[in-house]
Amino acid sequence: MSKLLFSEFKLSTKDAWEKQAENELGENNTRIGSWEIALDLFVDPYYTAENIKSEQILDLQNCQKKNPGWLNIPFISFDKPWSTNAKIKSSLESGADAVILDMEETDLVKSELSKTLHAIRLSDTPIFFRTTINSENLFEEISRGAGYYLKGGIYNDPLANWMRTGIAFEDAVENICNVLDKTKMMREFRPLMIESHVFHNAGANVVQELAFLINSTVHYLDKLTDAGISPLHALNRFFYSISIGTAYLTEIAKLRALRFLYRKISRAYQVPDELCQVFIHAQTSSFYDSAHSAETNMIRSTSEAMSAVIGGCNGLTVQAFDHSFTKPTEFSERVARNVSSLLANESYLSAVADPGAGSYQIEMMSLKIADAAWKLFLQTEEKGGLISCFKQGFIQSEIENSWQKKIADLNNGEIMIGVNKYKLEEDSINLPDNSILKNNSADFVTLPNRNLSATIFKK
Numbered sequence: 036m037s038k039l040l041f042s043e044f045k046l047s048t049k050d051a052w053e054k055q056a057e058n059e060l061g062e063n064n065t066r067i068g069s070w071e072i073a074l075d076l077f078v079d080p081y082y083t084a085e086n087i088k089s090e091q092i093l094d095l096q097n098c099q100k101k102n103p104g105w106l107n108i109p110f111i112s113f114d115k116p117w118s119t120n121a122k123i124k125s126s127l128e129s130g131a132d133a134v135i136l137d138m139e140e141t142d143l144v145k146s147e148l149s150k151t152l153h154a155i156r157l158s159d160t161p162i163f164f165r166t167t168i169n170s171e172n173l174f175e176e177i178s179r180g181a182g183y184y185l186k187g188g189i190y191n192d193p194l195a196n197w198m199r200t201g202i203a204f205e206d207a208v209e210n211i212c213n214v215l216d217k218t219k220m221m222r223e224f225r226p227l228m229i230e231s232h233v234f235h236n237a238g239a240n241v242v243q244e245l246a247f248l249i250n251s252t253v254h255y256l257d258k259l260t261d262a263g264i265s266p267l268h269a270l271n272r273f274f275y276s277i278s279i280g281t282a283y284l285t286e287i288a289k290l291r292a293l294r295f296l297y298r299k300i301s302r303a304y305q306v307p308d309e310l311c312q313v314f315i316h317a318q319t320s321s322f323y324d325s326a327h328s329a330e331t332n333m334i335r336s337t338s339e340a341m342s343a344v345i346g347g348c349n350g351l352t353v354q355a356f357d358h359s360f361t362k363p364t365e366f367s368e369r370v371a372r373n374v375s376s377l378l379a380n381e382s383y384l385s386a387v388a389d390p391g392a393g394s395y396q397i398e399m400m401s402l403k404i405a406d407a408a409w410k411l412f413l414q415t416e417e418k419g420g421l422i423s424c425f426k427q428g429f430i431q432s433e434i435e436n437s438w439q440k441k442i443a444d445l446n447n448g449e450i451m452i453g454v455n456k457y458k459l460e461e462d463s464i465n466l467p468d469n470s471i472l473k474n475n476s477a478d479f480v481t482l483p484n485r486n487l488s489a490t491i492f493k494k
Contacts, residue, residue, distance in 0.1 A: 049083045056080075072285045072400065073240040074437060076407050082395040092398050095405075097308075098298040099291060099347055099392065104385040106132040106161065106350040107375040108316065109368065110358075113138045116150035123155060123162075129369070130376040133161035135190055135352060140168040148176050161187035161223065163316075167196055170226055171210040174217065185218070188225030188274060194251055195233040198425060208258045215264055215272060225314060227273040229255060235278035236322050238438025241289045241404055246411035247430060248275065249296050250421040256304065266304035267311065274314040277348075279339040281323050286339065287391050288400035290315060290346030295405045296412075317343035318352035324359040332356035333370060340374050341382075345390045351375050 057064040069077040079086075109131050113119050123134050136151075152162070157177070164173060170189050178185060193207035214226040229251050231244045239247070252273075259269045275293065279286045294313065301311040319336040333356045340353050353371040355363035363371075379385035391397040411433075418424050425431070 047083060049081065049085060052081050052083065072282065072404070073242040073407065074440065076242060076403060078396075078400050078403060082399045084395065087395055087398060091402060095291065095295050095398060095401055096389065096392050098294040099389040100294070100349065101312075101388055103388045104379065105344055105348050105375075107372065107379070108133045108135055108161075108163070108350045108352045109372045110135045110137055110165075110352060110354065113151070116147055117153075119151050120153050120155070123152075126372065127155075127160060130372055133163065133187065133350065135163045135165050137165040138168075140166060149179070152177070152181075157181045157186060158184045159186070163187050163190040163228075165190035167191055167193075167202075169210050170207065171213045174214045174226070178217075183220075185221050186223040188228065189214075190228050190276070192228045192230045192233075192251070192276075194254065194421070195230050198233050208255075208262065212259060212262045212264055215259070215268060218272070219268070222271070225272050225274045227255065228276050228316075229273055230276040232276065232278050232318075234434060235280065235320065237434050238322075238441055239434045240437045240440075241280075241282075241285055241292075242407045242411060243433055243437060244277075245289065245293055245296060245404065245408035246415065247421065248277075248293070249300060249408065249412045250415050250424075252297075252300060253416070254421050256300070260304075266301075267306050270301050270304065270306055270311050270313070274316055274349075276316045276318065278320045278322065279317050279343045279346075280320045281335055281339060283338055283342050284397060284400060285404075286342035287346040288397055288404050290317065290343065290348060291389075291391060291397070291401040292405035292408065294347065295401065296408060299409065314349045315347070316350040316352065317346070317348035319343075319354050321354065321359045324356075326360050329357050329360075333374075336371065337374050340378060341384070344378055344384050347389055347391070 053067065056067055060067065067080055069079050071077050107130055109126055111119065111122055111126060111134050113136060114122075119136075123136070126134060155162070158181075162177075164177065164187070166173060166189075170191065173189060193204035193211075196202055197204040211227050218224045218226060229248065231239075231248045234244045234247050255273070256266065256269055260266055275297075277290065277293070279290075293315065297313045298308065298311075301308070319339040323335065324332050325335075336353050336356065340351060343351050353374045355367035355371045357363055357367045384390060391401075415421060415424050415429070418427070418429060421430070
């Protein structure tokens with residue numbers, strides 16, 4: 036075909052788009068303007084090809100996920116061995132592809148793990164174990180009688196746990212190295228999680244989340260390579276776990292920017308691009324959940340889930356709409372699990388590897404976020420790295436500024452359905468301790484899960 040597709044249409048410039056928008060908005064055209072997606076990081080309401088450098092976009096797109104689809108990964112809390120086993124099987128039969136099994140250390144000792152995982156083939160079904168137990172001891176338990184090949188991993192970031200609780204993490208690196216050695220042939224078992232939840236739930240913006248996440252990555256890589264683990268082995272065997280917030284386009288761009296930043300790190304360690312692919316687990320945020328109008332959380336988490344899959348996650352956990360203030364019910368867990376199934380099977384988002392590619396807006400936002408995050412990452416490294424900056428209070432101070440801005444925005448008119456607008460008025464609701472009440476208004480601004488440990492994270 037000699038004629039290009041849509042060649043009968045003329046290219047539209049940015050000026051043409053702006054004039055059209057002004058004509059259609061009339062007296063409301065003052066609403067056209069840039070908006071702030073992080074502190075002092077602004078984007079325009081629309082972009083065209085003239086704003087984008089093709090070589091930058093190509094580099095960004097080459098970093099993205101190549102295969103369509105994602106794993107539907109619900110949380111399952113351990114109860115008793117046989118009841119937990121039944122719940123895992125039921126979830127797998129009802130749309131789940133994998134499971135995050137939430138266990139305490141005492142559960143592992145008392146549960147007889149073989150009963151909990153009875154008739155579940157770990158070589159076929161990825162199980163991620165959420166626990167702070169020594170990773171080497173945990174691997175010995177789960178590999179006992181489980182065959183020579185395991186999928187899944189260990190849902191634990193010792194460095195993030197230190198920032199939350201003050202519990203030392205230094206010994207964890209040796210344990211992770213030992214598990215990496217024992218799982219050399221298990222390419223789909225990931226012994227180390229590196230998470231952004233600790234920053235997200237403290238109030239960080241997208242730039243801070245990614246910058247400090249990359250700082251964490253470099254800290255682990257330095258420790259692992261010093262211990263004799265090759266950069267290729269280390270980079271391919273950890274996974275990121277990322278909270279996805281309510282800013283729809285921004286969160287799409289955040290995940291795409293993360294892959295771009297990961298590629299910069301892998302190249303710095305001289306690992307060939309084609310040999311290095313990161314696994315990104317995304318979970319819907321707890322940070323903005325409403326306790327007043329809990330049902331609105333279903334809509335909120337659906338929007339967050341769409342951002343996650345359009346942004347290119349490899350695994351998705353949709354949290355139950357009531358999880359932040361009570362024990363989820365069978366109904367709320369089923370609704371959460373089905374969100375992922377609907378997006379995959381009815382919206383067909385699982386048919387495209389990188390749905391956001393080609394959108395000038397998303398491409399530009401991805402690049403802007405990545406550039407700003409890289410700048411903050413370098414600033415943190417120049418100050419001594421993540422550990423030093425955390426001990427000095429630099430990271431806490433940066434996130435505190437973002438947290439205060441979120442409070443101000445919500446109190447000054449930014450609308451969040453079910454939180455500070457259109458919420459149910461119920462006197463009996465039990466609000467979290469850190470809810471914020473605006474002095475001159477009856478509106479509550481509820482940000483329930485700001486995980487700041489009194490012992491170390493909070494200054």
